[in-house]
Amino acid sequence: MDHLDFLQSQSIYILREAYYAFPKLCMLWSMGKDSNVLLWLTKKAFGGEIPYPLLHIDTTYEFPQMLAFRSWAQEHYGFELIIKINKAARFGHAPYRTPISYETHDPLTVTHELKTVALQQFMQEHPYDGLITGIRRDEDATRAKERYFSPRDATFRWNYHNQPPEFWNQFVVATHPGSHTRIQPLLDWSEIDIWRYLEREKIPIPNMYFAHGGKRYRSLGCSPITHPIESEASTISAIIEELLHTPHSERSGRAQDHQEPYAMQKLRARGFL
Amino acid sequence: MRSNFSRSTASPLRIITVGDVDHGKSTLLGRLLYDTHSLSQEQLSSLHLANQAHRGAFEFAFALDAFWEEQSRNITMDVTEVPLRRSAREYLMIDAPGHREFLKNMITGASRADAAILVVSIRDGIREQTERHLQLLKLLGIDQIIVAVNKLDLLDFSQQAFEQTAEEIKTLFNQLALPYLRIIPLAARLGANVVTKSPLLPWYEGPALFPSLSELKSPLAEEEKPLRFFIQDVYHVGGEPLLVGRVESGTLRVDEELLFWSQHQGVCSQRIRSIEEWGATHAPLSATAGESIAIRLQGPLSLQRGDLVTTPKHPPLQSHRLVVRLFWFEKKNLCLQQKVILRLATQRVGASVASILHVVEGTTSIVMKEEERAVHQDQVADVSFQLEQPLFYDFHQEIPTTGRLLITLPAGEEQTGEIIAGGGILNAPYSF
Ligand SMILES: Nc1nc2c(ncn2[C@@H]2O[C@H](COP(=O)(O)OP(=O)(O)O)[C@@H](O)[C@H]2O)c(=O)[nH]1
Secondary structure (H helix, E strand, O other), X not given: OOHHHHHHHXXXXXXXXXXXXXXXXXXXXXXXXXXXXXXXXXXXXXXXXXXXXXXXXXXXXXXXHHHHHHHHHHHHHOOOEEEEOOHHHHHOOOOOOOOOOOOOOOHHHHHHHHHXXXXXXXXXXXXXXXXXXXXXXXXXXXXXXXXXXXXXXXXXXXXXXXXXXOEOOEOXXXXXXXXXXXXXXXXXXXXXXXXXXXXXXXXXXXHHHOOEOOEEOOOOOOHHHEOXXXXXXXXXXXXXXXXXXXXXXXXXXXXXXXXXXXXXXXXXXXXOO | OOXXXXXXXXXXXXXXXXXXXXXXXXXXXXXXXXXXXXXXXXXXXXXXXXXXXXXXXXXXXXXXXOOHHHHHHOOOOOOEEEEEOOOOOOEEEEEOOOOHHHHHHHHHHHOOOOEEEEEEEOOOOOOHHHHHHHHHHHHHOOOOEEEEEEXXXXXXXXXHHHHHHHHHHHHXXXXXXXXXXXXXXXXXXXXXXXXXXXXXXXXXXXXXXXXHHHHOXXXXXXXXXXXXXXXXXXXXXXXXXEEEEEEEEOEEEOOOEEEEEEOOOEEXXXXXXXXXXXXXXXXXXXXXXXXXXXXXXXXXXXXXXXXXXXXXXXXXXXXXXXEXXXXXXXXXXXXXXXXXXXXXXXXXXXXXXXXXXXXXXOOEEEOOOHXXXXXXXXXXXXXXXXXXXXXXXXXXXXXXXXXXXXXXXXXXXXXXXXXXXXXXEOOOOOOX
């Protein structure tokens, strides 16, 4: 087994444990590279089937290329896709007094309302008790402290003061009323592992990750606050080569992470991915 | 006790720092990351920003202790993992909390480590928590340990003071029957002997810490051990049942005659027709320890989660009674007759505490009076359990992945209870 095989086996094991443990399971899918690895691992775990719906939290600030990829993938894989938008926030309906937008609000607020609150609304409307996410430890310092199965109470708070122990691949399933469990099968993967796996398995991804006219996107989020990096890397092997030498973090182009000190901790403590 | 669930030998080596609180674990790691240029520009600027807000000496620890509660109290609360980038070999450094209240987090981190760096401050020497961490490493099977004697600047880089502490450390390792690779004098905050050798410690002849990491070995593959494949689930995809699970140890081969052990139906002999892999160009003919696979059988056989596949030559043990060396991290004591759930691979069974043989305290074992027998928080003890149903298992010394189990509180039907302990199954006369 090489390292990618090891990561793949571990993630498949986690997905199968989740499928066994949670009667109502769904998987977040944002069309990005990690989401597409998750989708691929799902097919491997379940004999080519996708046994749970995919959930896209649509902020309405999606890049058009990403929306095109979304339609293409839905057709190509034939999965069940749920699209959730926090419409009340976008249009300023109650309880919001004014529409929430990047033109009028700071990135931390918009991200919280259009992503976390949208997800919260969805979880209240639907009785899902397991939510598969594609976060990785190497994305930022608070994610580095995450568990594979992470319990969240009804208010969505991440109780990072007192996380359950987790070892030897035995996972705890929280079932308090209103609570859910985040299942995070990609925690052990690094950004470079993701790219090596995408390359090895030939997994389709949006082409915004590849350089066009001297720029490419390293991480993809809302269009007004996601910035491309200078890059000539137009193939996966060129991207891997670039990552081996870059002095920058993966999410350096994501404004909400850097608005203020501990920005990610604050966002994530309230239920952000 | 070998801990590692089968890992790829090509995976980055995972190294955990352990030791008492304030002995300098996070500083040492922060310094290692800093001096090997493993931090990104963004991480560097957060490190400097966090330090501007903080009075006192520059804290390299803030590179790891990312929560503001951690930075304001200058502690590590939960385990974190950071890659050490600029080296030929890849390392993942795991920083674990030293505080007693966070011991379960330390175990969470240590359970995935291949090696450890024990940090001992020269001013405080060996503390209770130092001993406890070493004992847990032993229980978790981590036997590659480098000792970093830290803060030599506080004692004028004295060789004599170092040698005295080193002697005490050697004695402790001897008592615990644990090997150590090296004992290195250093000053983490100053970066002395961390990545390069320091002129402040001219009398020390060995290598600095970072180069000595190359002496650590990658985990051994468990492919040569007897086959243990626990059924994780049964899917109904493409007609006949598809059995999924992970090979815990050994090698599973298509067409080979195998034994299928079921809690309900006893044992049956059967062959595997195929190992199915979605998207693979040709179907694999074998699978080794660590692989998550899906199989179809040659003939019909009704199986379920928790059933076990072995070769006829190496059957599992099966019993109603087990003796486990466990570490207990629940606040409430473990008492005689107490009901718990045991989880071993994908098996789950109710059990009660039949007897508490003895508690291991530091380097000695204590046998208590029958009526006083209880295991307190953070103690290590040998406990015998009476099971409601027999369990398939191995002795920990023989097959670690199927010779260890986790203990939870009882809970409802689907719900799983909190994890309160973990341990390895002992064979008579109950020693490691
Ligand atoms: N004088 C001195 N202080 C140090 C050294 N290494 C760490 N410290 C200090 O010891 C304190 C505890 O360090 P920290 O890394 O947080 O310890 P941890 O609890 O073991 O992770 C901090 O204030 C550090 O600055 C050293 O080599 N010399």
